[in-house]
Structures are given as C-alpha cells and as structure tokens.
Amino acid sequence: MKSDRSPKTGLLLVNLGTPDSPAPGDVRRYLREFLSDPRVLDMNSFGRWLLLNLVILPRRPRESGKAYEQIWTEEGSPLLIHTEALTRKVQALAPEDVHVDFAMRYGNPSIADVLARFRDRGIDNLIVFPLYPQYSSAANGSSLERVFSEAAKLWNVPAISVVPHFYDHPAFLDSVAHVSRPGLDLDRMERVYFSFHGLPERHCVKSDDTGRHCLKSDNCCDRIVDANRNCYRAQCFATARDLGDRLDIPEEKRVICFQSRLGRTPWIKPYTDVILERDAKAGVRHAAILSPAFVADCLETLEELGIRALESWREAGGETLALLPCVNSDDSWAKAVLQIVADR
Numbered sequence: 001m002k003s004d005r006s007p008k009t010g011l012l013l014v015n016l017g018t019p020d021s022p023a024p025g026d027v028r029r030y031l032r033e034f035l036s037d038p039r040v041l042d043m044n045s046f047g048r049w050l051l052l053n054l055v056i057l058p059r060r061p062r063e064s065g066k067a068y069e070q071i072w073t074e075e076g077s078p079l080l081i082h083t084e085a086l087t088r089k090v091q092a093l094a095p096e097d098v099h100v101d102f103a104m105r106y107g108n109p110s111i112a113d114v115l116a117r118f119r120d121r122g123i124d125n126l127i128v129f130p131l132y133p134q135y136s137s138a139a140n141g142s143s144l145e146r147v148f149s150e151a152a153k154l155w156n157v158p159a160i161s162v163v164p165h166f167y168d169h170p171a172f173l174d175s176v177a178h179v180s181r182p183g184l185d186l187d188r189m190e191r192v193y194f195s196f197h198g199l200p201e202r203h204c205v206k207s208d209d210t211g212r213h214c215l216k217s218d219n220c221c222d223r224i225v226d227a228n229r230n231c232y233r234a235q236c237f238a239t240a241r242d243l244g245d246r247l248d249i250p251e252e253k254r255v256i257c258f259q260s261r262l263g264r265t266p267w268i269k270p271y272t273d274v275i276l277e278r279d280a281k282a283g284v285r286h287a288a289i290l291s292p293a294f295v296a297d298c299l300e301t302l303e304e305l306g307i308r309a310l311e312s313w314r315e316a317g318g319e320t321l322a323l324l325p326c327v328n329s330d331d332s333w334a335k336a337v338l339q340i341v342a343d344r
Contacts, residue, residue, distance in 0.1 A: 089334035128162050173242050181247060192244075193257055196239075207231045240254065257272040
C-alpha cells in the first residue's frame, strides 16, 4: 500500500566556519576545534597536541583576533553573514518540498545542531553541499566525515547524497566571472592574480593514488588526468584557466598563486605574498586579485588580501591592487547552487 506521506528533502550547505566573535577566547575555541582536526594537522596525535597547545594557542588567538576585528561588522562575521544570505536566497528558489539550511564545520551553527533541526522537520533525504569548489581532505573530506559521523548517531539515519567538488562546473565559473567582471579593467591592469588558499605539499602528494604524478614535474597541474583528479592544486589551476578564458584575460597577465601558509613545512607554490612583492618590485603597478577557492568573503580575502597584501604591494612599489569579491550571495550564485545540486 502506497504511503500518504511524500519524502521531505533537506539541502545542507556546509562552510568552514568562523569564531563567534573576535575576542581571544572565542578565537581560541575556534582554533582549538579547527586545528585539532587530524585532516587539517595530519600528524601523530601527540605531535599535534604539542604544536597546538605549546606553540599555536598561547599566541595565535590574540593575533588572529586583531585580524578578525578589522573585518568584523555590526552584523557579525562576514563569512557567516554571506552564508546566511545565500541560504535564504537558495531557499526562495528551491522547490517547496526542499528545506535549505547551513552549518559550519567548525564553530556555529554546528553540523550536529543543524542535523537535529532537519530531524525535527521530518527530513528523510539529505543532500550535503560542501561549499568548497576544489577538493581537499582538510575541507571537503573533513566536512563530510563530520556529517556522516553525526548522522550515524541518529536513530533514524536519513538517506544522504553528496554534491561533489565543483571547480569546473559551468554554473560556478559563470557566477564567479559575472561577479568579477565589473571590477576588471584589463586595459589598465597589468596582472590578474588568482590567489587560492594554500595547503601543505604533502596533502597533494597524498591525494595521488599512483604516487607518480603530483608534484613530480613542473607541469603536473597543466591538465586533469586520472592521477591528479583529486589534487587540490591541479583543480585550482583548472579553475583559473577556465575563469581566465571566461573573463578574456590574456594569458600573459594571468598569475596563479597560493596564500595562507602556516608553519615551516613546504606548502604548494608559488606563494601569493612572494609573487606580489616580486612583481611590484619589478615594476608592475596596477593589478587585480581574486580568490576562487572561496565562495564567501572571509578573513583570508578581506584581511589577508584586502589589507595586508595591499599594504605589502604598495610598500614594494605597486599602486592599485583591486580585490574582486567572492560570489557571496549574488543571485547568480544562488541559482548556480541549485544547478550544481541538480547536476550532482
């Protein structure tokens, strides 16, 4: 006999997270949760504990808190504000039987709390959408692991499907191009920097199941092949190539680089801060920078690039360094989210 009840679907948007405030105590709690994740600091548990508690947490929360203060708004964290706004827009566009909500991998609202809200709404089918265009174990892998582990604690576990990384999805690329185009003056700009969040080199090497391709040659990221299909760096290069073509940026003006490195181990290159200083000292005066590893403006875009990188650029002799916004909650991105979900 057919049931009288139609299944309810939940769409869970997952972003990385933000402290509750710039206060050192809130930043410390956030960093402790973030850096205790073995997918982020992939070392033995004792070494991770020593690094976190003896090196990072004694001084980093105050430094990071000052950085957060520079971008914090009256409404709160930009990352949280943009993710909330995106969720509202996607909900307005979604079918009536789809409930849209968001969670943060670290911080609030937590994945556990949002899964509980879905349960209370009678959600039977859950679609999980990690909002990270390029795959990394530290972001996508960690977020999915937490969703599955929290869902497994429920007595009635919903049917779960996952939206894969979308670095080359036309709807994502079109949205980034749409948002970026108004800030590009290609007649004046001598360089356009595609700055992606960095990762330790070992993360890329570990993503190569063959062990023979990633970071074994200078051109290992020139195209996506089977060996590097899950390589974050290769996917970043692919995103930059596609965006450069969409935005009609001449190849000689395109520069791909990686920011936000931490610690002394080698991170994927080239480094954004090194490239910017080199080019400014070499005579480049006007440029633009965008960050297509992020879908929402946050500490890494607004403070690291919009404030610190700009100061370094000018100190080295540069003049204009236009920070192009992320897609945030632009209408084109809200529509793209549903298209990517439909195509999963």
